[in-house]
Amino acid sequence: MVTVIERREPKPDGSHQGPVSVAKATKAKSQHGGGLYKPRTPIYPKLVHGRWRMIKWALLVVTLGIYYATPWIRWHRPEGLPQQAVLVDFTGRRFYFFFIQLWPQEVYFITGLLVMAALALFLTSALFGRLWCGYACPQTVWTDLFIAVERLWEGDRNARMRLDAAPMSFDKAWRKGGKHLTWLAIGAATGGAWIFYFHDAPTLWKQLWVGQAPLTAYISAAVLTFTTYSLAGGMREQVCTYLCPWPRIQGAMFDEHTLQVMYLHERGEPRGPHKKNESWEGRGDCIDCNQCVIVCPMGIDIRDGAQLECINCGLCVDACDEIMDKIGRPRGLIAYDTDHAVEARACGNKPRYDFIRPRTIYYAGALALVSGLMIWGLVNREPVVFDVLRDRNPTFVRLHDGSIRDGYTLKVANRTFARQTFQVTLEGLPGDVLKTPGMDATKGALTMTVEPDQVGSLRVLVTAQAQALSAPSVPVTFHLRSADIQTEKRSVFLSGAANTP
Amino acid sequence: MAGNKETDAHSGMETTGHEWDGIKELDTPLPRWWLWIFYASIAFAVVYWILMPSWPGITGYAPGILHKSDRAQVVTDLAALKAQRSAQASRLATADLATIEKDPQLQAYALAVGQSIFGDNCATCHGTGGTGAKGYPNLRDDVWLWGGSLEDIQRTITHGVRSTDPEARTSQMPAFGRDQILQPGQIDNLTEYVVSLSHRPANTAMAAAAAPVFQANCASCHGPQGLGNQQFGAPNLTDADWLYGSDRASIKDQIWNGHGGVMPNWGKRFDANTIKALTVYIHANAGGK
Numbered sequence: 076m077v078t079v080i081e082r083r084e085p086k087p088d089g090s091h092q093g094p095v096s097v098a099k100a101t102k103a104k105s106q107h108g109g110g111l112y113k114p115r116t117p118i119y120p121k122l123v124h125g126r127w128r129m130i131k132w133a134l135l136v137v138t139l140g141i142y143y144a145t146p147w148i149r150w151h152r153p154e155g156l157p158q159q160a161v162l163v164d165f166t167g168r169r170f171y172f173f174f175i176q177l178w179p180q181e182v183y184f185i186t187g188l189l190v191m192a193a194l195a196l197f198l199t200s201a202l203f204g205r206l207w208c209g210y211a212c213p214q215t216v217w218t219d220l221f222i223a224v225e226r227l228w229e230g231d232r233n234a235r236m237r238l239d240a241a242p243m244s245f246d247k248a249w250r251k252g253g254k255h256l257t258w259l260a261i262g263a264a265t266g267g268a269w270i271f272y273f274h275d276a277p278t279l280w281k282q283l284w285v286g287q288a289p290l291t292a293y294i295s296a297a298v299l300t301f302t303t304y305s306l307a308g309g310m311r312e313q314v315c316t317y318l319c320p321w322p323r324i325q326g327a328m329f330d331e332h333t334l335q336v337m338y339l340h341e342r343g344e345p346r347g348p349h350k351k352n353e354s355w356e357g358r359g360d361c362i363d364c365n366q367c368v369i370v371c372p373m374g375i376d377i378r379d380g381a382q383l384e385c386i387n388c389g390l391c392v393d394a395c396d397e398i399m400d401k402i403g404r405p406r407g408l409i410a411y412d413t414d415h416a417v418e419a420r421a422c423g424n425k426p427r428y429d430f431i432r433p434r435t436i437y438y439a440g441a442l443a444l445v446s447g448l449m450i451w452g453l454v455n456r457e458p459v460v461f462d463v464l465r466d467r468n469p470t471f472v473r474l475h476d477g478s479i480r481d482g483y484t485l486k487v488a489n490r491t492f493a494r495q496t497f498q499v500t501l502e503g504l505p506g507d508v509l510k511t512p513g514m515d516a517t518k519g520a521l522t523m524t525v526e527p528d529q530v531g532s533l534r535v536l537v538t539a540q541a542q543a544l545s546a547p548s549v550p551v552t553f554h555l556r557s558a559d560i561q562t563e564k565r566s567v568f569l570s571g572a573a574n575t576p
Numbered sequence: 577m578a579g580n581k582e583t584d585a586h587s588g589m590e591t592t593g594h595e596w597d598g599i600k601e602l603d604t605p606l607p608r609w610w611l612w613i614f615y616a617s618i619a620f621a622v623v624y625w626i627l628m629p630s631w632p633g634i635t636g637y638a639p640g641i642l643h644k645s646d647r648a649q650v651v652t653d654l655a656a657l658k659a660q661r662s663a664q665a666s667r668l669a670t671a672d673l674a675t676i677e678k679d680p681q682l683q684a685y686a687l688a689v690g691q692s693i694f695g696d697n698c699a700t701c702h703g704t705g706g707t708g709a710k711g712y713p714n715l716r717d718d719v720w721l722w723g724g725s726l727e728d729i730q731r732t733i734t735h736g737v738r739s740t741d742p743e744a745r746t747s748q749m750p751a752f753g754r755d756q757i758l759q760p761g762q763i764d765n766l767t768e769y770v771v772s773l774s775h776r777p778a779n780t781a782m783a784a785a786a787a788p789v790f791q792a793n794c795a796s797c798h799g800p801q802g803l804g805n806q807q808f809g810a811p812n813l814t815d816a817d818w819l820y821g822s823d824r825a826s827i828k829d830q831i832w833n834g835h836g837g838v839m840p841n842w843g844k845r846f847d848a849n850t851i852k853a854l855t856v857y858i859h860a861n862a863g864g865k
Contacts, residue, residue: 113605310609317607468705472716475815480717480863512677512860532684536863 115313117239118374120222121232121366125393134210135219143264146271150174153492156528163273169528175453176528178490180460187449194445198438200328202430203411204335208321209388214314217265217307218372221258228254232369258308259300266299312373316384323383328438331414332429336387338367338378338409341421346378349402360404367391367409377409387411459495459525460488461555463566470569479570480538485553487533489525495557497523501537503551504568508538523555537568544570661685668849673726676856677864683856690857693850697842706861710821711837715858719817721809724862728806730855736841737809744841747808752793753832762789767828773802773813774822 150160150173157164162171170177170185177184199206208215228250229235238247270292271279282288306314315322329335338361346361361378368376370391373384377391395409416426466482474480489495499521501509509516511534525531537551549568555561582591584602591600624630629645631638639645658665664685668676676682695704701712708714713721722732722745735741738748752758758766765786772778791800797810804812811819819837820830829835842851 111605112608112611114608313607313609317610466705468703469707469716472707472714473816474717475719475812475817477816482861510863512864534860 127389194442205387208386221307262300262303266296366394462486686853686856689853734843737839739841741841749834751834
């Protein structure tokens with residue numbers, strides 16, 4: 076597949092001035108000669124300081140904090156139910172989220188949540204570009220954390236490059252070993268935190284160390300330890316460029332008003348080294364210091380224009396701003412901007428930032444609709460679900476006196492946390508006789524008790540005199556009444572050719 | 577493929593040489609880690625061969641050092657299932673039938689066991705819904721040849737009807753026509769009489785002629801009013817239920833040939849617990865008389 080990128084201009088061979096970054100050199104080397112397989116180009120992102128870096132650190136703490144801490148939040152529920160705020164209880168077949176409890180039949184709420192997440196992603200992508208990729212995606216967050224750990228053990232960019240190039244020594248061994256051990260520990264903590272979402276956290280925590288936890292917990296923890304370690308430690312930017320489908324899809328949400336990290340071509344070119352006290356006349360603001368390239372965790376040069384690899388994390392913005400401050404030029408040579416604004420400035424017009432566009436209105440509207448449906452569904456959630464299953468085999472039974480008997484199974488899902496006692500009655504059949512195997516109805520009503528948070532089942536046999544049946548199929552309604560709940564369900568009473576001898 | 581590779585001027589990469597309407601495909605190399613995953617898959621396959629049953633031989637197969645076997649797994653799983661059910665099963669064994677039916681938990685267990693046993697064994701003749709067929713009694717209604725109480729049903733299942741069991745429920749309706757006990761004319765009259773017993777329009781003259789014949793030949797089992805007798809499995813002739821058909825031809829055929837069905841004595845195949853569960857299942861589905 077060919078990805079055609081606008082603004083990427085072929086550079087004249089040999090005419091390139093200034094320092095050549097290691098990243099660029101290795102990139103060139105890996106492209107030369109080709110071969111069937113392409114080795115990974117090592118990337119050594121330099122630590123950068125600035126606004127976007129601060130936001131990224133803050134989001135890293137917040138998102139990881141939410142992930143690791145959530146399973147430990149307790150939530151009071153009635154006796155016998157899990158006291159964990161967020162719990163996916165596979166054994167008990169329930170999903171708990173603070174005050175919400177969902178049954179497996181209500182999986183559409185999860186579907187709705189996923190649809191909402193997708194629409195929110197579409198909306199933010201249309202407005203602000205790859206905000207998700209650059210700041211909130213687990214791959215980005217954990218990679219950021221792993222790079223920070225790497226920096227802690229091996230030093231910043233230059234030290235890491237030297238260390239990698241150096242022959243094996245004691246110093247190299249303990250630094251590398253320490254880094255990998257810390258990575259594995261973080262990986263284990265990640266996998267370890269995951270399993271607490273599926274079992275009572277304090278209980279599982281104790282079981283985990285004495286080998287009594289479920290096998291699935293150990294396997295899940297091991298798999299997630301491995302994926303965290305390999306994806307955030309080894310694969311890093313390759314996950315985004317090779318594995319993730321989103322970079323390919325998101326182009327459909329972008330237009331000329333979408334915010335993206337951009338190198339302002341018109342202002343920066345022609346680029347070149349700049350000496351102090353030299354005039355800025357007749358040249359661009361880019362001094363070709365390569366800072367934007369060496370801080371990039373994706374190993375690209377933003378000055379080549381918008382690229383598939385760019386996750387819009389804004390670290391090059393911080394790097395460039397720092398340099399602009401030093402050389403006394405205005406900030407924002409690399410900045411979050413829109414294609415439209417760049418064009419407008421090039422034509423001498425005032426740039427316009429259009430956040431309300433048909434595209435964003437559609438996405439916001441769809442998001443509001445789905446969110447509204449979800450809230451409506453949750454608010455109007457039935458406390459008791461009543462179903463009537465009519466016997467299909469046999470559809471009816473003829474008794475010795477010619478009367479007809481139909482069998483029904485009533486299923487009552489008690490989603491409340493209290494025991495419910497219902498009176499079951501039938502409407503629509505004159506002279507009907509209601510009974511369960513072994514118990515006759517008193518005053519035409521059967522009693523049914525359903526335990527809290529359980530499904531109760533009651534077999535009901537309805538007998539009707541042949542003369543009372545006006546048609547082979549008579550509509551009937553079962554009523555269910557307790558002190559505070561009333562519900563009903565329609566069914567039919569079948570009798571075939573009951574009226575013939 | 578041609579030996580000289582073409583290079584794309586824009587990206588500086590080699591092309592595959594394929595061209596579609598002027599568009600050429602770049603020969604983008606796969607990432608190296610993809611190759612590693614491929615090798616890892618091969619390594620996994622080798623480990624799998626060693627651990628799990630894999631290579632077929634002439635008379636058998638390489639069992640693998642884990643000696644995994646689905647067949648053995650089924651045996652283990654069934655044993656585990658039995659152990660899991662043992663608490664319910666032992667309660668079922670000690671409780672009597674009436675107690676089982678009144679205890680909702682125990683009844684639910686008995687109904688589940690009964691349904692599965694019924695489907696595997698009884699449905700062949702009585703139908704999956706238990707409604708029977710001509711010659712095979714309907715187990716869903718309130719009509720019972722040999723009694724519909726829990727104890728009666730249990731005995732019928734255990735010992736069978738006209739089976740080889742010495743305690744089997746046995747009776748034989750004579751083949752009045754085939755064995756020339758009655759004259760064909762008498763049987764025609766008797767047919768009208770039986771039709772009249774179930775409150776249906778019949779030839780009164782013929783029926784009246786057959787009344788003494790009925791008292792002499794049939795009343796000993798079916799009773800003087802034709803109400804039947806569950807001790808002999810003699811059906812009630814006055815109700816709406818007919819095992820061998822309600823029309824005149826069927827009734828005449830039954831008087832002529834005296835059909836009597838056979839039900840196996842399931843006591844030789846099922847343990848007492850299974851029969852208990854089956855009894856409760858049949859009793860409950862028939863409305864629990």
